[in-house]
Amino acid sequence: MPAHSDPLPLEHHAVLITGGARRVGAQVVRTLHAAGANVLIHYGTSAAAARALAAELNGMRGASVAVGQADLLDPDAPESLVEATVGAFGRLDILINNASTFYPTAVGRITVDEWDDLIGSNLKAPLFLCQAAAPRLRAQRGLIINIVDIHALRPLKGHPVYSIAKAGLAMLTRSLARELGPDIRVNGIAPGPVLWAEHDLDDSMKRDIVARTALKRSGSPQDIARTALFLIRDAPYISGQIIAVDGGRSI
Numbered sequence: 001m002p003a004h005s006d007p008l009p010l011e012h013h014a015v016l017i018t019g020g021a022r023r024v025g026a027q028v029v030r031t032l033h034a035a036g037a038n039v040l041i042h043y044g045t046s047a048a049a050a051r052a053l054a055a056e057l058n059g060m061r062g063a064s065v066a067v068g069q070a071d072l073l074d075p076d077a078p079e080s081l082v083e084a085t086v087g088a089f090g091r092l093d094i095l096i097n098n099a100s101t102f103y104p105t106a107v108g109r110i111t112v113d114e115w116d117d118l119i120g121s122n123l124k125a126p127l128f129l130c131q132a133a134a135p136r137l138r139a140q141r142g143l144i145i146n147i148v149d150i151h152a153l154r155p156l157k158g159h160p161v162y163s164i165a166k167a168g169l170a171m172l173t174r175s176l177a178r179e180l181g182p183d184i185r186v187n188g189i190a191p192g193p194v195l196w197a198e199h200d201l202d203d204s205m206k207r208d209i210v211a212r213t214a215l216k217r218s219g220s221p222q223d224i225a226r227t228a229l230f231l232i233r234d235a236p237y238i239s240g241q242i243i244a245v246d247g248g249r250s251i
């Protein structure tokens, strides 16, 4: 354990996280902020939650959290979020692509709008955010963490477009690790069931998922946040990897 007077490990580091107002993203924000980071919380529609979280954390450490609204399907969003982060904190060290849309798509009835939305939030926006952030990340020898899904490798029944998008995000992670090295590390975290979706999942489906998980329980957003902190702080020789945090669900 560091001595009490040691600086926090992420002190002065600036993080941009998408979809950080609620659920898993908010826990990642809390954990990295507690480790000393300054954070730009991007949100799409959850303005009240984003502002409340920022106010709470700024109450602990002044001017340590800013918020930025953008629809990630807007092509201008990536540049504007990078500029907002640098405007708030003067630098950008860590990009976390966490935002996502998730819902079933029935083959035979898949619409172009569903494709654009699921691919847009889970794959296209992360790519263009990585591209927009790369010069700033390179200057800091920083890193990117993409929140993928264990269903990038094994399709989730009833969710082909989501599974395709996350498979693309997995390849984006490995591909950009090559393209952006040696200055920028690029890794992914593939959650299993850490926080149930807010729709469409009845109790028997949840029991079935847990039963097929080696640890026989669901995880928590803190499991993802801890893994992000590990990748940032303790893994300087890891790049191009996607760590499954799934209680053994994918074995």
Ligand SMILES: NC(=O)c1ccc[n+]([C@@H]2O[C@H](COP(=O)([O-])OP(=O)(O)OC[C@H]3O[C@@H](n4cnc5c(N)ncnc54)[C@H](OP(=O)(O)O)[C@@H]3O)[C@@H](O)[C@H]2O)c1
Residues within 6 Å of the ligand: 018, 019, 020, 021, 022, 023, 024, 025, 042, 043, 044, 045, 046, 047, 070, 071, 072, 073, 097, 098, 099, 100, 101, 102, 121, 147, 148, 149, 150, 190, 191, 192, 193, 194, 195, 196, 197
């Ligand atoms: N929860 C799990 O158990 C689980 C399992 C496997 C993988 N994952 C992955 O882990 C990450 C976090 O999971 P989660 O369940 O916390 O995610 P989530 O609640 O489904 O979504 C996170 C946020 O993404 C934002 N978002 C979506 N589309 C957007 C758009 N077009 N523009 C702007 N923001 C947009 C939303 O922000 P606003 O609310 O501000 O609109 C939303 O709150 C996701 O990448 C997810 O795929 C989660």
